[in-house]
Amino acid sequence: xLLIFCNTEDxxxxxLHQYLKQKTQHVxxxxxxxxxxxxxxxxxxxxxxxxxxxxxxxxxxTISSENINGxxxxxxxxxxxxxxxxxxxxxAQMEFYALYASFLLSVxxxxxxxxxxxxxxxxxxxxxxxxxxxxxxxxxxxxxxSTMARSIPxxxxxxxxxxxxxxIKYKKWTYTVAPDSPYIFQAKTSGQYxxxxxxxxxxxxxxxxxxxxxxxxxxxxxxxxxxxxxxxxKTTEGYKLISTNIFPAWVPEDVIEMIADQLIxxxxx
Numbered sequence: 553x554l555l556i557f558c559n560t561e562d563x564x565x566x567x568l569h570q571y572l573k574q575k576t577q578h579v580x581x582x583x584x585x586x587x588x589x590x591x592x593x594x595x596x597x598x599x600x601x602x603x604x605x606x607x608x609x610x611x612x613x614t615i616s617s618e619n620i621n622g623x624x625x626x627x628x629x630x631x632x633x634x635x636x637x638x639x640x641x642x643x644a645q646m647e648f649y650a651l652y653a654s655f656l657l658s659v660x661x662x663x664x665x666x667x668x669x670x671x672x673x674x675x676x677x678x679x680x681x682x683x684x685x686x687x688x689x690x691x692x693x694x695x696x697x698s699t700m701a702r703s704i705p706x707x708x709x710x711x712x713x714x715x716x717x718x719x720i721k722y723k724k725w726t727y728t729v730a731p732d733s734p735y736i737f738q739a740k741t742s743g744q745y746x747x748x749x750x751x752x753x754x755x756x757x758x759x760x761x762x763x764x765x766x767x768x769x770x771x772x773x774x775x776x777x778x779x780x781x782x783x784x785x786k787t788t789e790g791y792k793l794i795s796t797n798i799f800p801a802w803v804p805e806d807v808i809e810m811i812a813d814q815l816i817x818x819x820x821x
Contacts, residue, residue: 553578553579553580553619553620553621554572554576554578554579554580554621554622554623554624554815554816554818554819555579555580555582555615555620555622555623555624556568556569556572556579556580556581556582556623556624556626557582557583557584557587557623557624557625557626557627558581558582558583558584558626558627559583559584559626559627559628559629559631560583560584560585562626563801563802564626564800564801564802564803564808565581565624565626566581567805567808568624568808568811568812568815569581571808571809571812572812572815572816575812575816576816576819578621578819580613582609582615584627584629584630584631585631586609586610586611587607587609587627587630587648587652588630588631588632588634588648589610589634590607590608590609590610591608591609591610591612592606592607592608593605593606593607593608593651594606594607595651595654595655595658603617603657603658603659604616604617604618604658605617605655605658605659607655617658617659620659620662621662621818621819621821622662622663622664622815622818622819623656623659623662623663623664624664624811624815625656625663625664625665625667626799627652628799629645629649630645630648630649630652631645632644632645632648653667662818664778664779664811664814664815664818665776665777665778665779666776668776677798678795678796680775681775681796682695682793682796684771684774684775685771685793685796687774688767688770688771688774689767690764690767690768690771690793691764691789691790691791691792691793692792692793693738693739693741693785693787693792693793693794694738694739695738695739738794739787741785741786741787741792741794742785742786742787742788743786744785744786745783745784745785745786745794746758746760746761746783746784746786746791747781747782747783747784748761748764748768748781748782748784749780749781749782749800749803749807750768750769750772750777750778750779750780750782751778751779751807751810751811751814752778752779752810752814753769754810755768755769756804756806756807760791761784761791768782777798778814779798779811780796780797780798780800781796781797781798781800781803782795782796782797783795783796783797
């Protein structure tokens with residue numbers, strides 16, 4: 553069985569599900585709400601060190617570690633709408649995600665993308681990716697981390713790390729004085745942007761940054777990503793990496809087909 557885990561209204565997950573249904577009956581789309589409102593969730597480790605998960609969804613469908621061939625994970629957060637107080641809401645969300653991450657780690661060999669601890673914090677992960685990109689020789693746009701209030705020069709953008717119900721997000725700051733909370737200065741671009749997409753050992757890279765092809769593939773391997781989107785902005789020194797996105801909101805149909813073909817191979821294993 554192939555499982556696609558996603559949040560509600562996920563274009564990529566829904567498109568992939570529709571495409572895979574034309575190829576096989578052994579595929580199911582499961583949204584985050586089904587997980588947090590599951591009838592039961594048993595996740596245990598035996599004396600042999602082997603993990604086993606038995607999960608019964610609200611409609612009675614049972615997920616078992618033993619009958620999973622492949623998983624495509626698109627869940628960014630697990631909603632906890634059954635809690636009212638903010639402190640309960642936040643704590644429950646962390647606990648649910650810890651349980652979910654533990655489940656994914658127990659079936660790591662079946663994931664389209666293996667999970668590791670850097671995936672647990674979006675703030676940490678973004679910084680980690682930039683560091684790895686520099687190490688592989690990809691030109692990265694200038695960043696500056698600060699907490700000091702100051703005027704913002706015209707040639708810089710500022711992004712503030714904020715905790716929301718969807719996790720840690722960077723929000724663009726529009727005021728003339730920087731906030732007191734931690735933030736990132738990012739050098740401005742000319743307004744011209746390019747996107748590269750990596751899907752396993754396949755990729756879509758615009759001709760303007762084709763020279764970075766080997767470095768982009770090396771970067772994806774270095775951070776163990778099988779599916780990711782890289783955004784480049786044009787500067788006076790050429791195109792530079794400005795962000796990585798492990799959950800692209802939209803991808804072209806040929807990328808959906810690339811992902812589907814690789815998942816179908818897992819079904820045959």
